[in-house]
Amino acid sequence: EGHFEGKVTVRARDEIGALANAFNVMTDRLKATVEGLRRSEENYRGIYENALEGMWRVSRDGRVLSANPAMARVLGYATPEELMASVTDIGRQLYVRPQERDALLLAYGRGTAIEGRECEFYRKDGQRIWVLTSGRPVHDDSGQFLFAEGFVTDITRRKRAEEELRRSAAYVTAAQPLSRTGSFGWHVSSGTIYWSDETFRIFQCDRASVPTVELILERTHPQDRAFVQHVIDQARQKRTDFDCEHRLLLPDGSVRYLHVVADALEKTESGELEFVGAVMDVTERKRAEEALHQTQAELAHVSRVTTLGELVASIAHETNQPLAAIVADANASLNRLMASTPDLEEVRDALGAIVADAHRAGDVIHRIRQLARKTDPCRAPLDLNDVIRGVVPLILAEARHHQVSLRVELAAALPHVLGDRVQLQQVIINLVINGVEALAPVTDRPRELVIRSRAHTDDEVLVAVEDAGVGIDVTKAARLFDAFFTTKPGGMGMGLSISRSIIERHGGRLWATPNPTHGTTFHFTLPGMNTTSSALS
Ligand SMILES: Nc1ncnc2c1ncn2[C@@H]1O[C@H](COP(=O)(O)OP(=O)(O)OP(=O)(O)O)[C@@H](O)[C@H]1O
Ligand SMILES: [Mg+2]
Structure with missing residues (x-):
């Protein structure tokens, strides 16, 4: 047994001597072969012992015949010996689904090797893990199935990640129709689009x-x-x-x-x-927004007509003056024409005054009709100074009627805004009427109201309506812009609420500040045309 060191001493050159020589040569060769075998066994043992994959050999009846340290580690045992001693029924002890082992045995029985089968196993502590196993059957010369052997890798982390991915993908897929949201990818250089x-x-x-x-x-x-x-x-x-x-x-x-x-x-x-x-x-949201805008526009119209109703008394009073002047001038002209030598110069002057007065009255009526007409909101580039000038004839009447002096201070060269002329005029009228009403109880100082326009920030235009009226009670300040909030006996409380929604729909803001001395200033800003983005409008 492996004792290759001894040598036969060759004493003679005869036959025995030749035999002894041959024997010695044979011994040397055997020694070399055994040495080689030992080295190669050591090599393989090294691979077996140190491999990261689990290696196994199992019997048909469910015992572990051999296992490497990695195999024991994957299954949570301290050593291969412990694994071999503890597991006596692989199907029941290791497989979460024993029928999977039955299927594998059936394949081995037919001589089929199995490559890369994913199975769920129990570890020693009962924890479940996923493994990837490959195996092949080994038969004896007579074709009798001896055992199966193969490899096992722990793929639990990969499986969990896959599971996680599958679950989140499933959630996303299920949630997309609910939120009416789809996703896409666009690889620009290849032009590939994923939907x-x-x-x-x-x-x-x-x-x-x-x-x-x-x-x-x-x-x-x-x-x-x-x-x-x-x-x-x-x-x-x-x-x-x-x-x-x-x-x-x-x-x-x-x-x-x-x-x-x-x-x-x-x-x-x-x-x-x-x-x-x-x-x-976002179709449903868009339709709801459109319906809301429609309703708001209708409400604004109703409120506008109501406001005009309130203005009617002072406007009628105001237009009465040109009408009375027209009548007076016409009468005077008639009288002059009946004189024996009519002064045609004077008659021409009077007729000129009649035309001017008739235009003045006609202009006010024209403005009232424009405000009263029911039109769909429409946006156009506007000069806010122009918008303000357009309402002055109407509110001037109201101011005069209530002994309020109205001043208009317009900044030169304002940037245009994109807006609905009628609706913006409505806002100004609302603010002015509020101002006039706030001035009504004032007797100890001039009843003054100022309308101002100026550029606000780089890209905004501001309009301010300043009154020297009674001011705002701080406890009520927060509710001013609420619908139906009013402190006036005949008020509806809709003026400021409608005005704010009009301004906000134009992309601007409307707010109030108390003045240092008396009264309140209402301000609104609108974006200048160069900043108005209009994707859909
Ligand atoms: N310039 C102002 N000075 C003091 N208080 C004001 C001024 N403007 C508005 N307010 C207060 O805010 C309230 C709400 O104003 P808003 O214009 O919305 O309604 P209203 O004037 O009462 O009624 P209407 O619907 O006829 O305009 C007013 O009742 C008043 O108390
Ligand atoms: Mg009001």
Whole structure:
């Protein structure tokens, strides 16, 4: 047994001597072979002992015949010996689903090797783990199944991550139709666009169709196509996030409103650009907003007509003056014409005055009709000074009627604003009437009211209506702009509430501040034209 060190001493050159020589040579060779075998066994043992994969050999009846330290570690045992001693029924003790082992045994019985099967195992402490196992059957010369052997890797972390990913993907997929939100990815250089199921539904496209920029434009409302093309071009060039709203005109003829947001993701290594984003169908919200605007516009109209009703007395009084003057001038002219030598010069002057007075009266009536008419709100570029001048003839009457002196101080060259002339005039009238009413009880100082316009910040225009009236009770200040809040016996409490909603719909603000001495100033700002963005309007 391995004693290769001894040598036969060769004493003679005869036959025995030759035999002894041959024997010695044989011993040397054997020694070399055994040495080689030992080294190779050591090599393999090293791999077996130190491998990161679990290696196993199991019997048909469910015992572990051999296992390496990694195998024991994966299953939570201290040593392979402990594993081999503890597990006597692999199917029941290790497999979470024993029928999986039955299936594997059946395959081994047929001589089939199994590659990369994922199974769930119990560890020694009962904890469940996922393993990836590969194995093959080993048979004896007569074809008798001896045992199976193979590898095991712990893939629990990968499985959990997959599970997590699957679950969150499932949640996203389920949530998208609920929120009417689809997602998309756009790989710019290749032009590849990815759509989620919900995005396909929103665009009314077949799941089999390939999303492209052309397809998106085709589905876009014709009036919004240029805008969408512009957004896409900008995104491509500027490589920045985008956020826009536009309409779709779908194959079934319906119009839907979309809100699209996307983040630009730039791959640092390759410099490639990808957008990831969401498309929300905001049609219902848009329709509700439109209905609300419609209602607000109708309310504003009713309130405007009511206000005009209040102004009627003073306007009638005011227009009575030119009418009376017209009558007087006409009578005087008639008398002069009946004289034997009529002074035609005087008659011409009187007729000129008649024409001017008739224009004055006609102008006021024209303005009242404009304010009273029921028109849909419409936006146009406006000079706020012009808007103010337009209402002065009407409110001047009211001011005079209540012995209030009205001053108008307009800044030169204001930026234009985008707005509805009639609605903005309504706001000014509301503020002026409030001011006149706040001045009514004042007897100890001049009843003064000032309307001012000026540029506010770089890109805003401000209008202020300042009165020297009774001022605002601080305890009520917070409620001024509430609907139906009034301190006046005949008041409806709608003036400020309607005015604020008009200004806010124009993208501006309306607020009040107490004056240092007496009374209150109401201010409103509107964005200047150069800053008004109008994606949809
Ligand atoms: N310039 C002002 N000075 C003092 N108080 C004011 C002034 N403007 C408004 N207020 C207070 O705010 C309240 C609400 O004003 P708002 O214009 O909304 O309603 P109203 O004038 O009472 O009624 P209406 O609907 O006819 O305008 C007023 O009742 C008044 O108490
Ligand atoms: Mg009012």
